[in-house]
Amino acid sequence: VLPLHIRQALLEQANNSELLEIVLDLGRPPEARYPYQEVMLSHIEVTDSDIEHVVSRIGCFSGDNRAGIERTLHRISAMRNREGRIVGLTLRVGRAIFGTVKIIQDLVESGKSVLLLGRPGIGKTTMLREVARVLADDSKKRVIVVDTSNEIAGDGDIPHPAIGHSRRMQVPTPTLQHAVMIEAVENHMPEVIIIDEIGTSLEAEAARTIAERGVQLIGTAHGNTLENLMMNPTLSDLIGGIQTVTLGDEEARRRHTQKSVLERKAPPTFNIVVEMLERDKVTVHPDVGLAVDAILHSRPQETEIRWFDENGEVRRDKITTSLAPKKKEAALQRETPKIYLFGINRAKLEEAARERGVALEITSDIKQSNLLLTAKNYYHRKPQKIRDAEMAGIPIYAVKSNNLPQLRQCLDTIFTPQREPPSSALAEAEQAINQVKEGKGPVELSPQNAYIRRLQHLVAERHGMASHSLGKEPKRRVQIIKG
Structure with a gap:
């Protein structure tokens, strides 16, 4: 596939068993990329004829500018200029590596849906390929691979042997991946569906539909950690979705938090999340619902670290991670709060503060405040100021009535630290x-x-x-x- 001078320079490298990809950019020297270094293969700049040499020997590019070599796992991605002419190629090396699934084999064989997270190039697709083979050949399950870019089972109509007896459904264009996912369930009665790169809201909805029909899902998504996924509005539905809820006064006081808090919206689509830290080291969240709730409520959460030792055996270690308090709440504990009053008598609040012996600063600029105090009747009307505070993440405290006892009780809630167990x-x-x-x-x-x-x-x-x-x-x- 490569031009002769680039191929010869590549063969001279000593560590081609670890080669990740080859980069050919018009007008620049060709590069070979390895896990921990980049090597310039030649001082001769890449020309149009070099790019044409590669393009003429591979399959057609799909709608996402990806192509492959028939009966192999390699992937070639194109970069185009404004006129649509190819001016750069990334040739990623695809390998069928056996044994990678061993680190999570008990999870995928449990029948629960598993989501793999990790940076690009860390080996998510390689592990999916091995999962498909193990579930189809060893566990004797009906497995269908939804292969959007022909990256899991290779280019061409015949899937690569690396996926075993799994069946592969190709996708005409990337925008139709969600439709093929649903079609796989309705037409072919799978027990397991394997999907690479869930990236749109339609695909997230299709994944939830499949999971609700009792089919096991094994998929990947871009994002290093579970927290990254929670902050992604498109993909957060995979782990249950996040919504803002308003607490009552008693519940907010019991939690020592503001009235508007974030909560998980629904059961997660995937039961287990695996964060790929390295090729041979992962973090496992065995119960995604509990993990998301712990993060939202700033509670410690239990995770499991797994890795391969020097003998190739899987080692496990359970750890408890403690999350720091939210910035707004930590600021209230460290410094005098700047309070914006909405419908509250300033003189009464200052009198209540003197009685309680606490220092506070009242500001007339909501942008400078780190706390908004209002009455319940104003809060329920949701005027613009209160909506602005909610959008800015400013804690809101609402008292039942504008009198001294209520203001004293509110100050006790603000300034009393959370009790130790x-x-x-x-x-x-x-x-x-x-x-x-x-x-x-x-x-x-x-x-x-x-x-x-x-x-x-x-x-x-x-x-x-x-x-x-x-x-x-x-x-x-x-x-x-x-x-």
Whole structure:
């Protein structure tokens, strides 16, 4: 396929077993790309005749400017100028690598739908190819590959042996991929459908339709992590979709959050998400619904890291990742909040702040604020200012009525930090008791509510220590001393 001088220069390279792609751009020297380096193959610039030499020996380019070589897995992509003339080619090397699926074989054989994420070129399509072969040949399932660019099973009408006994459906143009996905389910009774590069809302909707019919889906999407997918409005439906909901006052106070929060909209299309970190290392989210909820609520989430060791065995390690608090909430804890008032009496709010001993700054510019305070009746009408605040992600607090008790309660919600769970508070008491036993004097614990303080007093009494409470709410705390 390549011109003679480029082919000879390529054969002189020592590491062609790792070759990723060859780049031919008009008027530039040809390049060979490897995982960790790029090599200039010749100082002679690529000419029109070089490009024509390659184009004349490959298949026709499809609507997405991709072509292949019949009965192989290689892919050739074209770059065109304004007139439609080809001025650049990317020749990507396709390989059937056996054993790559071993790292996630238990997941794909479980019958659950699996979505592979990772940067371009990391090996998502290679793994799909191996998944198709294993499920069709080893698990004896009816597998159909929807091959939009003929990249999974190669160019031509006969699919490459790398997909085993899987059947391959070709797609006339990339815009019809969603229609072929539905056609595969309706006409050919598959147990598994394999799709490469889900990238449009129509394809995401087709994937959900297929999953709801009980067919297992194995697919890929561009995006390095689950968080990337959540921020993509086109593809977020694959993991359940994200929507804004409005909480009631009690629920917002219980969560220590604003009234408008993000929630998952529906069950995810894919049950499992696999993030490909490297060719031989992946992160597994075994329950996508729980993982998305944990990210939205800033809760720790459990993931599993898998990798191949030097002996080719799969190693696993479960880790818990803690997410940092949202920027808006962290800003409220670090500095004096700048509050924009909408329908709230400024004098009453300042009086409530003096009574509570808290500092706040009232601003007349909503863009400079990091919190909006309003009354419930205004909030339900959704005037422009409140809509602007929601669009900007500014936390909104709504009080039932514009009076001192309600404003005091609102300030308590804003300025009272989220309480530690009882187990952490009791562990702190145990640690303080040990310090007192070592002669380090009286030890004060973190402020807690009355119920947890009572538990801490009981812990001290059980260890023969004396304890009493200091300070005023909400900073009332327990001090432990020798009995």
